[in-house]
Amino acid sequence: MPSTTPVETPTDTDGVSLSHGLKQRHLSMIALGGVIGAGLFVGSGAGIAAAGPSIVIAYALSGLLVMLVMRMLGEMSAAYPSSGSFSSHAERAIGPWAGFTAGWAFWVLLCTAVGLEGIGAAQIVHRWLPGTPEWAWVALFMVVFCGTNLAAVKNFGEFEFWFAALKVGAISLFLVLGVLALAGVLPGTDSPGGSNLTELLPNGGEGLVIGLLASVFAYGGLETVTIAAAESQDPVRGVARAVRTAMWRIALFYVGSMAVVVALVPWDSPQVVEDGPYVAALDRLGIPGAGQLMNVVVLVALLSAMNANIYGASRIGYSLVERGQGPAWLGRVSGGVPRVAVLVSSVFGFLCVLLSYWRPDDVFAWLLNMIGAVILVVWIFIAVSQLRLRRRLERETPERLAVRMWAFPWLTWVALAGMVTVFVLMAREPDTRVQLYSTGAMTLALAAVGYAWQRTRTRAGR
Numbered sequence: 001m002p003s004t005t006p007v008e009t010p011t012d013t014d015g016v017s018l019s020h021g022l023k024q025r026h027l028s029m030i031a032l033g034g035v036i037g038a039g040l041f042v043g044s045g046a047g048i049a050a051a052g053p054s055i056v057i058a059y060a061l062s063g064l065l066v067m068l069v070m071r072m073l074g075e076m077s078a079a080y081p082s083s084g085s086f087s088s089h090a091e092r093a094i095g096p097w098a099g100f101t102a103g104w105a106f107w108v109l110l111c112t113a114v115g116l117e118g119i120g121a122a123q124i125v126h127r128w129l130p131g132t133p134e135w136a137w138v139a140l141f142m143v144v145f146c147g148t149n150l151a152a153v154k155n156f157g158e159f160e161f162w163f164a165a166l167k168v169g170a171i172s173l174f175l176v177l178g179v180l181a182l183a184g185v186l187p188g189t190d191s192p193g194g195s196n197l198t199e200l201l202p203n204g205g206e207g208l209v210i211g212l213l214a215s216v217f218a219y220g221g222l223e224t225v226t227i228a229a230a231e232s233q234d235p236v237r238g239v240a241r242a243v244r245t246a247m248w249r250i251a252l253f254y255v256g257s258m259a260v261v262v263a264l265v266p267w268d269s270p271q272v273v274e275d276g277p278y279v280a281a282l283d284r285l286g287i288p289g290a291g292q293l294m295n296v297v298v299l300v301a302l303l304s305a306m307n308a309n310i311y312g313a314s315r316i317g318y319s320l321v322e323r324g325q326g327p328a329w330l331g332r333v334s335g336g337v338p339r340v341a342v343l344v345s346s347v348f349g350f351l352c353v354l355l356s357y358w359r360p361d362d363v364f365a366w367l368l369n370m371i372g373a374v375i376l377v378v379w380i381f382i383a384v385s386q387l388r389l390r391r392r393l394e395r396e397t398p399e400r401l402a403v404r405m406w407a408f409p410w411l412t413w414v415a416l417a418g419m420v421t422v423f424v425l426m427a428r429e430p431d432t433r434v435q436l437y438s439t440g441a442m443t444l445a446l447a448a449v450g451y452a453w454q455r456t457r458t459r460a461g462r
Contacts, residue, residue, distance in 0.1 A: 011433060018153070018318075018336055022231050027158030027238040029164040030225050036167040036253050041219050041298045045273040052202040052210025052267040056259045058211035061220075063250040066219045068415040069379050071405050072386035074243030077226040079393055079400035081089075081235035084319030085226045086382045091323060093385035096457070100450030102381040103320045105443060109374040110313035111345050112367055113220075114306050115352030118142060121302040124295060138353050145307045146346040149314060150339050153231050156311045161305035170297040171253055173276060178260035181285050189285050196266050204217065207426050213432055216422055218254070220375045222246070224308050227315050240403050313345035314338050325453065370442050372435025373426060376419055377443050383416045
């Protein structure tokens, strides 16, 4: 039965609204493949090198936190579908300054990530074609995905559908081969048994902490499905399905694949960091060409993240402008697409790439530190918003609660405690302390601007 829950359909000053061009198959695959981010393939090697086999515990703990965050976000997004997602929820629950802060901080994060992923993808292609300049590949990727997002939302959906299908297929095949090898039934491969798991904490608790911090940020990108839901044909059903399957997706793709990697490859193998854990594991199995094939999958994951982040940044930016929290020209919509927001988000991403060449040691490093803990800031806004909105929904419109947070409010408070714990751990580690302080400074600056803007509008009677 179709949902009767109202959907926010924002319009620009000309009365033109965003389209609803995403089909259910697009949203389902975005939810499925979105959990397999570039961070899993690219960033997990450093976590394994620090934590050893306990990286499985780190991913399980951070995965539990992410499940709670997704459940909270899913509850609000099913009740109030909006292209602004958590930013809109924060504004509704806490105040305009909160929506402003969470939204623009996330926009900066996504745009910077577009540049980083472009650099990573270009480096892979450059290794295959060493005579070509990396910047040319970054420019090509930017043009392709900017053009894709400018055309129509269904183009974004089609790209993500096939990107996600390839990622899901690759990681599923990896898990099958890994389990067969560990069971000793893969032809030509001897099972290592438990020989690589003898030291659970080779670097002690400190290594586990580093691995935990690495795993938390590897989960970034799961929010895209709630942003995309507002442009789907049935937002409530799409969000509900995505959130309800989040648990097994995280357990299988993240925790399961980490368990297979550390069982197959010694945690201290240099190849884990140099080539990546998945390439190292496949090379250990002796499958011809499997390592290079996994590099193709990593490239696809990076390109998928670029595509998704340009989309997410443009929709967050558009939603902020539509709510009066940004320059009006950024929110112009034509053909159901916020094309100016797409262009600006892409240009900002390409500027980040240029900064990585021009000023890698100061300006670019400062930008990376500034966005280092933004995802945690966003998660805190999600938790606080859910605490406030849930009571309001139960009192005023209980029929909108198509998705409910487990054991409310206790698990919401547990999640908040987990986020505070991660902040404390970041403050203890020299490598992450600068990121924490830089992100904190940016967040406070945005909050001050947002609060001043809110007071101005209140005085004006708007």
